[in-house]
Amino acid sequence: MVQPTSKVLDKESLKNVHINKSNVDAQIKYILDNNRVSSINSNNWVLKAISVIDLTTLAGDDTRSNVFRLCTKAANPIPPNILEKLALKENIRTAAVCVYPNRVKDAYEAIKLMNLTKEINIASVATGFPSGLYPLETRLQEIKFAVNNGATEIDVVLDRSLVLTGQWDALFNEVQQMRKACGDSHLKVILGVGELGSYDNIYKASMISMMAGADFIKTSTGKEAVNATLPIGLVMCRAIRKYYQMTGVRIGLKPAGGIKTTKDAINWLVLVYTELGPEWLTPKLFRIGASSLLDELVENISIA
Numbered sequence: 581m582v583q584p585t586s587k588v589l590d591k592e593s594l595k596n597v598h599i600n601k602s603n604v605d606a607q608i609k610y611i612l613d614n615n616r617v618s619s620i621n622s623n624n625w626v627l628k629a630i631s632v633i634d635l636t637t638l639a640g641d642d643t644r645s646n647v648f649r650l651c652t653k654a655a656n657p658i659p660p661n662i663l664e665k666l667a668l669k670e671n672i673r674t675a676a677v678c679v680y681p682n683r684v685k686d687a688y689e690a691i692k693l694m695n696l697t698k699e700i701n702i703a704s705v706a707t708g709f710p711s712g713l714y715p716l717e718t719r720l721q722e723i724k725f726a727v728n729n730g731a732t733e734i735d736v737v738l739d740r741s742l743v744l745t746g747q748w749d750a751l752f753n754e755v756q757q758m759r760k761a762c763g764d765s766h767l768k769v770i771l772g773v774g775e776l777g778s779y780d781n782i783y784k785a786s787m788i789s790m791m792a793g794a795d796f797i798k799t800s801t802g803k804e805a806v807n808a809t810l811p812i813g814l815v816m817c818r819a820i821r822k823y824y825q826m827t828g829v830r831i832g833l834k835p836a837g838g839i840k841t842t843k844d845a846i847n848w849l850v851l852v853y854t855e856l857g858p859e860w861l862t863p864k865l866f867r868i869g870a871s872s873l874l875d876e877l878v879e880n881i882s883i884a
């Protein structure tokens with residue numbers, strides 16, 4: 581669990597952040613054109629992508645039975661006939677399932693019933709997902725409710741209005757209280773990047789969230805018009821890198837929203853590999869939040 585580090589970083593220093601959009605776009609083009617991982621067996625990258633998925637269902641009609649199905653799929657993402665041909669040393673699982681607070685108990689019971697040897701984390705969205713526009717008191721209660729029902733990770737949403745009006749101290753204080761409400765569960769902070777107005781705001785919100793104790797920063801709820809794009813990912817990677825340089829603490833990245841194809845997933849792996857290094861490509865530091873990516877990845881596993 582990451583402890584708040586406000587004493588290490590000076591919030592005033594964020595005033596001088598100016599990110600140039602065309603530089604970011606050019607850097608993304610350079611990274612993809614000079615893909616340093618393209619020579620590596622692509623099956624490894626597809627399997628890596630599967631292992632970092634937070635397999636998500638966040639629909640208004642989610643029921644106990646579809647959460648049970650989701651958990652079964654998270655535990656056995658690759659069909660036995662393909663698994664046999666791959667001859668892996670151990671079965672691959674997705675890193676987590678991600679559900680609404682009222683479905684956490686169902687996920688907990690489903691996973692317990694399966695008696696797995698390797699853990700699948702249970703992530704719950706919280707804090708008035710997706711808008712975050714609810715009283716702080718009830719947003720904190722939602723976190724505690726999800727934790728008490730078995731969530732090991734909490735994906736909170738920021739109140740975007742605090743970013744848009746530059747209320748950085750208020751934002752820091754809110755995230756710090758969310759951190760506290762999580763107890764031992766991990767805190768992932770959803771920035772809602774499509775609604776933050778600028779790359780500068782995305783960078784600053786990333787920094788404030790990490791300073792306040794986020795274990796991960798996450799791009800989107802999946803409900804905004806603009807979700808996880810690579811240029812936004814680059815801005816967030818740079819914030820994570822800067823934070824690591826200043827504190828020695830590694831914070832995770834979770835792109836989510838609109839990631840649907842194998843190419844999308846591999847591009848994110850390439851970005852993180854290039855910007856943060858191979859040590860970030862583990863479920864501890866990188867996740868892909870997605871509701872419909874898994875089937876596409878499985879279809880793209882090549883078997884002899």
Ligand SMILES: O=C[C@H](O)COP(=O)(O)O
Pocket residue numbers: 636638678800801802803836837838839869870871872873
């Ligand atoms: O956190 C995960 C997102 O809500 C999933 O978005 P998606 O349905 O576009 O994959």
